[in-house]
Amino acid sequence: MLKSVINEDNVKAVRKLLEESERIVITCHKSPDGDAIGSAFGLAHTLANIGKEAKVVTPDRPPRNLRFLPGVKEVVPYTVYPDFAHQLLQDADLVFCLDFNALYRVDRMRDELAASPAKKVMIDHHEGPEPFTHVTISHPEQSSTSVLVFRLLCRLELFDRIDRKAATCIYTGMMTDTGNFTYNSNDPDLYIIIAELLRKGINKDELYKKVMNTRSTSTLKLHAYAVAERMQIFPELHTSLIVLTKDELKRFDYHPGDDEGLVNAPLGIEDMVYSVYLREDKDQIKVSTRSIGNFRADLLCSKYYHGGGHINAAGGELKCSLEEAIEIFRSTFPDIEKYLHQ
Template identity: 45%
Template sequence: MRTTLLDIQTTYDLRRFVTNARNIVITCHLSPDGDAVGSTLALCRVLRNMGKRVDVVTPDMVPRSLHFVPGVRDITAFTINESRARFLVSRADLFFCLDFNSLHRIDKLGELLDKSHAPRVLLDHHLQPEPIFDLFVSYPELSSTCEIVYRVIQEMGWRNYVDKMVAQYIYLGMMTDTGNFTYSSDYPDVYEVLADLVTYNIEKQKIYNLAMNTFSADCLRLQGYALSEKMQLFPDKHAALITLDKNNLERFNYKRGDSEGLVNKPLAIPGIDWVVFLREDPDNIKVSCRSVGDFSVSEICKQHFGGGGHINAAGGDFHGTMDEAIEKVKTIINSINDF
């Protein structure tokens, strides 16, 4: 790689933390995506290959669309098995916090980590991490947390513990978090990592098809309905808006993950350069944004929806009704003067 991620002190501290740890817990953000799942399972497998006792504990269930990933069923989800999650967190003497930059992004699990005295190691690529971690490996300019995890493994001298399964986990996260390397991947190092992963004979086509090209009938009907009936275009602002309320979701037997990738679809329309997708969840309106070029949806999510992310891929939340969320988005769209 052209650049290294770890300085001498960080390398020393990370090696000390791992050497001294007897019970390690790895966690990630709510509604784990391919990057969160891939990075946690990859690091878990490497540390287990080193002889460490490691568990992955997530705030909630991994979406159905990622249930094909080996090892997912061994993950402890707080919302499903709270007693075991509490036990694992209580006995942990080291936490790896992957793919999130604030404890509020791991919901009730954050309260448990906050009370623990065990060190927290952040491996992440989101902007402006909160100063609540003991060790920071944070690079927002990189493609994915999976890329960061893999490069940390290499720089720590742990490459001997990488096998085909680890490489496939890393590829899953990098591929899904870049839209199959269409965004957040315009620098040489990311392809050096990819080239290295290929040497492990990873099943690239199979992983892509399972992660990005496999849908249930209900999922396809939901996405078709969303594009046909729930998409609004704003050609003069180069924008699109898709909305799905709870009635829409119930109509198509929505399962978590069924709307994955929907926000990207309008970008295929010539002249549409940014998209907002609003989905009504039980507690709030989930906001997802995508863009192309230099238009920063991260700034929009940060300023208006208490979130953030990357220039071309970001998200946040809206607390209110769907009608109120739609009006807010339309106000934002109409406020864009120069594109």
């Protein structure tokens, strides 16, 4: 028996909205990860099984390693089909906003989402949900949005309607947001849920292989290069920095998602607590950070990098040069020191 997490009023509100709605859109944050895509399609497949067609509209394209997931080929990325995405958002009665807590997280789709006349439901696990939805199911203590989708479906008495396709997507989100159950993964409920998903027919070993071990040779070389040549360690701060320029990424034939997991690599070093990775994109610097234990990566990201996230996994963006971004990183040292001792 799972413990009850989502409050009954929210469950009732979603049940009513589902009954009233014909046209449903499910969306998630930009640069969608395994949890964003997994939760979206886990929900979409289950809604399809009760006769509701739900379209998944993402701000941009899912990464290559997730495109094998059931249904993902039908996704409507706003960057690829802006008019279709606009129409779907305008015509929708109900929009589920999954795995994000603030409108700006959908990037250029922000105005379209805000302008949609649909009722909106947030299902998310980031701190500080902004009030842009009619129903807000926000649980930062839960390790993934996918696990929240599973919980919500159970509370809506739709457990039996979760099929193998939905279970596959939900498991993928649970797996990727916990680093294959290596962090945020001490809740016993997770393993009850995994058992249920296995009974639905998922192949968890194959999923791990397909999501995690389908890199190209050049991607593996990019990771090796980044660690060997572009990683700096600050031992007294238990901190590391990896920096990659546009040119370096190009040399390794970089595609979005290829650097997934790179920021975790330095935390494999004994006593390392905080890892920062700066990637030079077209017109900004993408910041990705990870930490161990109580070290507040999220607070550093919101203070210095215009971002946020979770205690141990946070990110942000800087509109400046790479050199300036490195300077900003250096300016965080006093705070790193402070957080190390909290």
